[in-house]
Amino acid sequence: MWTLTVDQEGSRRVGDRVDALLADLAAASPLVGADAGAVVLPFERTVGDEVQAVLADADLVVALTLHLVRTGGWSVGIGAGVVDTPLPVSSRAGSGTAFIHAREAVEAAKSRLRSVPLAVRGPDPDLAAEAEGVLTLLGSVVARRTAAGWAVVDRVAPAAGGVAARQEDVAAALGISQQAVSARLRAALWAEEVAARPAAARLLRLAGGSGHHGSADDREGRA
Numbered sequence: 001m002w003t004l005t006v007d008q009e010g011s012r013r014v015g016d017r018v019d020a021l022l023a024d025l026a027a028a029s030p031l032v033g034a035d036a037g038a039v040v041l042p043f044e045r046t047v048g049d050e051v052q053a054v055l056a057d058a059d060l061v062v063a064l065t066l067h068l069v070r071t072g073g074w075s076v077g078i079g080a081g082v083v084d085t086p087l088p089v090s091s092r093a094g095s096g097t098a099f100i101h102a103r104e105a106v107e108a109a110k111s112r113l114r115s116v117p118l119a120v121r122g123p124d125p126d127l128a129a130e131a132e133g134v135l136t137l138l139g140s141v142v143a144r145r146t147a148a149g150w151a152v153v154d155r156v157a158p159a160a161g162g163v164a165a166r167q168e169d170v171a172a173a174l175g176i177s178q179q180a181v182s183a184r185l186r187a188a189l190w191a192e193e194v195a196a197r198p199a200a201a202r203l204l205r206l207a208g209g210s211g212h213h214g215s216a217d218d219r220e221g222r223a
Contacts, residue, residue: 001040001054001104002061002204003079003094008049008070009117017073018045024071030063040083041091045219050106052091054083054098058201065118066193069139077106078131080122080208098208114139123209131203136152137221138196141189149188152181156190 006137008017024041045195046052054126055061061078068074084095088190101121108119116139145153156169171178185191 001056001081001096001098002058002208003052003054003081003085003091003108004043004061004064004082005046005050005052005077006043006080007075007077007106007112009073009075010042010048011143014073016049018049021051021071023076023084025064028065030060030154034060036110041087041094044091046092051108052102054087054091054094059197062138062197062200065135066138066142069116070145072143075109075119076108076118077102077104077109078118078120078135078204079105079119080128080131080204101128116143120204120207122175123206124207127203127207127209131200131207134196134200134203138193138200141193145188149184149190152184152187153190156181156185 002120006021008021031043035057037197038055038060039052039053040056043051043053049199056065063080065076068076079100080099081097081101083098089093101123102110105121107118108121114136116136118135118139120128120134120135122131132145151174152170155165155173156167158164166175167178167181171181173189174181
């Protein structure tokens with residue numbers, strides 16, 4: 001499993017944004033339409049301007065991390081490992097190595113030396129570092145995407161449970177040519193992001209070690 005600990009940046013300067021973030025996560029994030037069981041403990045405020053959740057789906061961890069990077073103003077710590085059972089009602093009462101690693105990760109994510117404020121920690125430090133590296137590259141793509149790029153990506157990316165829009169429909173909606181849609185998608189590195197997301201998720205599963213019951217392929221990869 002994975003614990004996500006997310007801490008607001010510069011709260012003294014911009015004010016507390018936790019309530020707004022929780023509302024956004026509930027209404028307009030990859031959590032909308034997530035598979036049953038993917039969210040073990042939902043996001044909630046833990047202390048101060050920090051939120052936390054426990055997830056059981058590595059693909060959802062990747063999607064949420066990139067959503068938070070796009071939102072901006074948050075340091076994201078991902079802890080892979082064990083979550084002690086029985087599960088508490090609130091993540092604030094949770095324990096286990098996933099929580100410990102998430103705390104270490106969010107503190108590392110706050111480093112001013114990082115271009116993208118995210119970090120991954122887990123029982124296998126090397127695999128956690130590899131997962132962090134791929135996620136950081138993806139986060140860099142997301143953080144640098146222009147408004148014009150997002151206007152196309154947001155229409156092409158399939159909504160929860162839906163299908164991707166056709167480029168001709170996107171072009172008509174935006175009042176631009178199909179060639180312009182294709183050009184924006186290339187500039188936004190959308191195809192590259194889609195191709196790399198599974199690699200980030202697989203590394204997160206491997207980084208969890210014994211704390212996550214991964215697929216047979218993942219277990220063979222560690223043999």
